[in-house]
Amino acid sequence: MADVALHPNRVPATKATRRRNGLHNALRRKSTVAFLMTLPLILLVAAFVIYPALYSLHLATLNKSMTKFIGLGNFEFLFKRDTFWLVVKQSCIFAISAVIFKALIGFIVAHFVHNVPANKQRRWRGMLLVPWVIPPAMSTLAWLWLFDPSYSAFNYTLSFFGIGPIPWTGDANWARFSVILVNVWYGAPFFMIMYLAALKSVPEQLYEAAAIDGANWWQRIWYVTLPMMRNIIAITTLFSLIVTFANFDIVRILTAGGPLDHTHIFATWAFRVGIEGSDIPLGASVSLFMVPILAVAAIFILRDISKRGNEA
Amino acid sequence: MSTITIDKAGPTRKVKKYGSISRDRAWALRWSYFFLVLFAIFSLTPPLYMLITSLKSSAEISAATNPWWVYHPTLENYIGLLTSNQFLRFFWNSAWVSIIVVTITMLISVPAAFALARMKFWGSATLATGVFLTYLIPDTLLFIPLFKMFVLIGDWTGIQLINRWYVLLFIYPTLTVPFCTWIMIGYFASIPKELDEAAIIDGASWFQTLTRIFIPVALPGLIAATIFAFTVSWAQFLYPLVFTTSTDQLVLPVGIITTLIKGDVFNWGQIMTGALLGAAPPLIIYAFLMDYYIAGLTAGATKG
């Protein structure tokens, strides 16, 4: 090394190549290490997410005993069945109305919480988030008990007002209402928390400026709050749409698809035909119908994320 | 609607020019509390009803007295469940699965997040996006092919994984790892670049930078991710329902639903007790670590 330093002019060629190799090695070492650190993640996702996702495409083209390729036979079969169309309809009704109510209630409650003094907000937020914390399978059991045909605590209460008894899970329309109600109960707190975080990020000066400009409460929501929260509203709604569309626990436990398959959504019906009915290819075909809506929502979310990435 | 009117007068509270505004403000606060109480009742009714029912004897439940009140409180349901080997088995299965899954999740996602946040390499940006997309793929899309996959693995290798609780150790990470990696990327990326440069100059290797600087500094994120992984594993219902059937292999949610609901004979006192005990671990964690819990919840959408 000292030699090199003393005669800097004599060794430029060897030095240059050595450096390039050294740099090259360092770079390669760094990305190799980085790659190794992500390898378990890649393997996990490849083996247990991507492969099964593709595998289900393959499964959907087989016959019930999985011995023969029948192309789109499963789908043809599904399209001819009334239950399938019932499931499509119910899935859309369930997901869309649940998400709308979750978003609305979340928005309103977030405003109420935002409105109380800051030192009391924590307590309210803590209480209102409890539905989201309880495992849905457990809380749905409580709802099932609240909706019990003979011992319903709701019907007991309503009887004092001369209402009821309401067949919460016994009648098709009431059962549809009930699963949506439970889903809204479970999911609204998530919206509330997200909106609350977004509300807190709106600078107070904007409201003051709007108030000085003479905006009334509605104009302030419309021109200040909503535009500032647009991103978070969009992304939370899309998230929730995916999760609600793919819901299983609540419907399975509350009605198990009944009465007469009127509350089945894709996931519960796929479980019924695929696992309970041992027709795995048909079950796979049913669950594949969730893909389009998921894909659309995912594209919108990704667009939002890459947009934010560019801004940053 | 009128409630929102009054509510939205809130932000003007600092403009103290008009006396009416502070009066509006007081009313807004009263209405806010009124509706918050209503929403709190709505939110807390099911868990409270679990508690009420769990304290009743079967006789009191079938007597159909006021369902909202306990006339003869008893701990017999708790004693019954906590001395039942079957229930304890469910509980331990759940606990083991959740703890091991949390460990696996952290071991996979923390190094991956570090690599993706700091060591830019070919395809790292795509991989980060891919991780996020994976998080969006729901369990209900994958349970049928996964089930078939594990059946085939059993057929080919003779290693029986179906109807073993440890099969869940392979599957749960698909739910926890993508999200945990995603939020850890966010937390790691928010650490100033100079901090790792200072560590490098101080002589720390990549591994030391991760363990001695990044993990301690991003500890809140790590706790949030751990809580998330634990609650997801604890609450998961579909996969154990599909993959396990023998009563000694079941985890808590599935165990309660399949064993306590016997045909049409619902032992509601025990079911509610079981549900409450099943809800207890996440609730306790939430009660003590609420801020981390909420940070993790909002991190997914606000980071990145």
Added chain:
Amino acid sequence: MAEVSLRKVVKRYDEVEAVRGIDLDIADHEFVVLVGPSGCGKSTTLRMIAGLEDISDGDITIGGDIVNDVPPKDRDIAMVFQNYALYPHMTVAENMSFGLRLKHYPKAEIKSRVTEAARMLDITDLIDRKPKQLSGGQRQRVAMGRAIVRNPKVFLFDEPLSNLDAKLRVQMRIEIKKVHQKVRTTTVYVTHDQVEAMTLADRVVVMNHGRIEQIGAPNELYHKPATRFVASFIGSPAMNFMPCRLEDVDGRLHLRLTDRLAFPVPPARSARYQAVPRTERLLLGIRPEHIAEARPHLHPGVEPFEAVLDVTEPMGMETLVYFTLEDTPICGRVNPNAGAQDGAPLRLAVDLNNMHLLNEVTGVVL
């Protein structure tokens, strides 16, 4: 303790050359400041010395050894960052000793070094606090302490004072100078603030567009800038530049500024400028302090003229006056009692003994 030298050092990012071949020799114990506008390559140069950036071409030696491929930790350097980069989860003592602990120094030695550095920087009382509990100036001291305990060959400072408020910056500047007087470690210091550069440096390196414009002692740069860039970058308010050309009047060299305004060049300077073609487009460079109110008895080379002031800025010990000459804005510094008023005419005098003459096209000082 060591000298640092850079030989034809180049840094390329894809197509962009951030540093375009820098030669620089820093002597042992020397305090060198790299100064220049943002994007001039000064930080990149510092980071290449630190080893945080790879060198695209050229050589860097520290203490006689080529360190091109040596990782930062083996270069025996310490660095102070702009945002301090203190480890938020460690106490002050732990922050300062982190590097030593990684190298498995004996506990007693670590303790004595930390105590010594803390005493030197007057942060002994803060030793068990976390960075969050410290003020900006205290954090800055800790960051310096972290560098000092390592007892490295070279200190590197990357804009260490930019995050401090003006008052604290002056205070810490003095602190840094004191520390350097005590430990005498070779120091490379990067800043965009020419005042910092002037006050701290043994030698200042002015950089622009990835190249070194001039290297010299602070006073040398101030009084003998080599280029228009250096002349305008060093000194505040900046040097005035007025378009002009040379002409011969009655056998004497004159500076023609406008049709109505021309000054004789002082005899001491005439010889130097005699060879410049009379048609060349030139710039007269003159610092604001050399444009002052006209006194009754003017020294030779000090030429009076009258100007209508646009704006005056009373600064207390002086008043800055702004006026225009053929659309060129000019700033002068006059005595507060000279009676300068906005919009009023004032009799001023320019001290041509301190003039600079520049080629307008190349920007080179003649």
